[in-house]
Every structure is written in structure tokens, then in C-alpha cells.
Amino acid sequence: MTLPCQRISLVTLGVDNLDRARAFYAALGWAEAESTDGMACFQLHGQALMLFGRADLAKDQGREGAELGTGAVTLAQCFETRDDVDAAFAQALAAGATALKAPEAVFWGGYSGYYADPDGHVWEVAHNPFWPLAKDGSLTLPVPA
The missing domain is CATH 3.10.180.10 (2,3-Dihydroxybiphenyl 1,2-Dioxygenase, domain 1)
Structure with a gap:
């Protein structure tokens, strides 16, 4: 099976304050498609944008304690x-x-x-x-x- 490789399905942004980030994107007119206490997702054309706490993102990446810029x-x-x-x-x-x-x-x-x-x-x-x-x-x- 050949997988299509020229694509991005999801972009995840590490944020310091999820509530502040949600409010910012809502003020741009973006509507959340899915969310939990620790993340917020926005459906885009053919892909999604996720907001995820920086510390949680570092842990998820296997880099717990890393300073993500x-x-x-x-x-x-x-x-x-x-x-x-x-x-x-x-x-x-x-x-x-x-x-x-x-x-x-x-x-x-x-x-x-x-x-x-x-x-x-x-x-x-x-x-x-x-x-x-x-x-x-x-x-x-x-x-x-």
C-alpha cells in the first residue's frame, strides 16, 4: 500500500494558557469542533488545528520537562x-x-x-x-x- 505523504492532517500548537488561547481563536471567529479539559480542536479545510498545553505536549512527545518554544x-x-x-x-x-x-x-x-x-x-x-x-x-x- 502506498500512503500519500504530502499532507498535514493536524497542526498542534503548544500553549501556556488554554483558556486564553481558546478565547483568542474564538475572537477570530473560529469554532471548536472538539475539546476536553486539556485540549481544543478546530476543524479546518481538510485538516485540524489543536491547542494543547505546552507541558502536556512536551510529555506527550516524550520530552517531559522540555521547554517548548x-x-x-x-x-x-x-x-x-x-x-x-x-x-x-x-x-x-x-x-x-x-x-x-x-x-x-x-x-x-x-x-x-x-x-x-x-x-x-x-x-x-x-x-x-x-x-x-x-x-x-x-x-x-x-x-x-
């Missing part, structure tokens, strides 16, 4: 227009995010900005005129000719 990772949301990017950035700041870089025209021909959620996880909000989005907001990269 946010790593060199950026999560990104693509939008149809620059105005949508500006609105998403403003909504994140109003929900408690920290601005890292206000949305602006960027060298690759698009428009993007960055913020950090209350636990320091970095999000990019972007408009890429070269990558059209489906009506549901999902992204399919163009196939090279």
Missing part, C-alpha cells in the same frame, strides 16, 4: 484581496495578537503582514495574486507548465 514556523492564511488581509490583521490585533509587521506590498508581488498569537505562534495574513483561492478559501498551488 514556538520554533521557526509561520502559519499562513491567504485571502482574496488586500482589504481582506487588512481586516484579518485588524481582527487578530483586536483579539489580542501582537503586531510583528503590518500588511504591506512585498517583494514577490503580493501583500502580507505578520502577527503573533498570545502564545507567540507567528501567523502571516497574505494576498497572493498568483495563487487564486477556491470559493471556500482553500488553496491549490498552480501546476507548472
Whole structure:
């Protein structure tokens, strides 16, 4: 059997305060699909995002007591227009995010900005005129000719 390997099914973010993290993502308009006392899950297009306490995540990874940071990772949301990017950035700041870089025209021909959620996880909000989005907001990269 050949397993598809170019996929991500679940992204788990380690958080310091689960209630604060839940409130932040709820303020962005995200609805929890499943939750327990120790985690919260959000259904995304074809995958899920989980919020999990940092100490519990380290233990689950077999690294109990390890100091988990946010790593060199950026999560990104693509939008149809620059105005949508500006609105998403403003909504994140109003929900408690920290601005890292206000949305602006960027060298690759698009428009993007960055913020950090209350636990320091970095999000990019972007408009890429070269990558059209489906009506549901999902992204399919163009196939090279």
C-alpha cells in the first residue's frame, strides 16, 4: 500500500494558557469542533488545528520537562484581496495578537503582514495574486507548465 505523504492532517500548537488561547481563536471567529479539559480542536479545510498545553505536549512527545518554544514556523492564511488581509490583521490585533509587521506590498508581488498569537505562534495574513483561492478559501498551488 502506498500512503500519500504530502499532507498535514493536524497542526498542534503548544500553549501556556488554554483558556486564553481558546478565547483568542474564538475572537477570530473560529469554532471548536472538539475539546476536553486539556485540549481544543478546530476543524479546518481538510485538516485540524489543536491547542494543547505546552507541558502536556512536551510529555506527550516524550520530552517531559522540555521547554517548548514556538520554533521557526509561520502559519499562513491567504485571502482574496488586500482589504481582506487588512481586516484579518485588524481582527487578530483586536483579539489580542501582537503586531510583528503590518500588511504591506512585498517583494514577490503580493501583500502580507505578520502577527503573533498570545502564545507567540507567528501567523502571516497574505494576498497572493498568483495563487487564486477556491470559493471556500482553500488553496491549490498552480501546476507548472
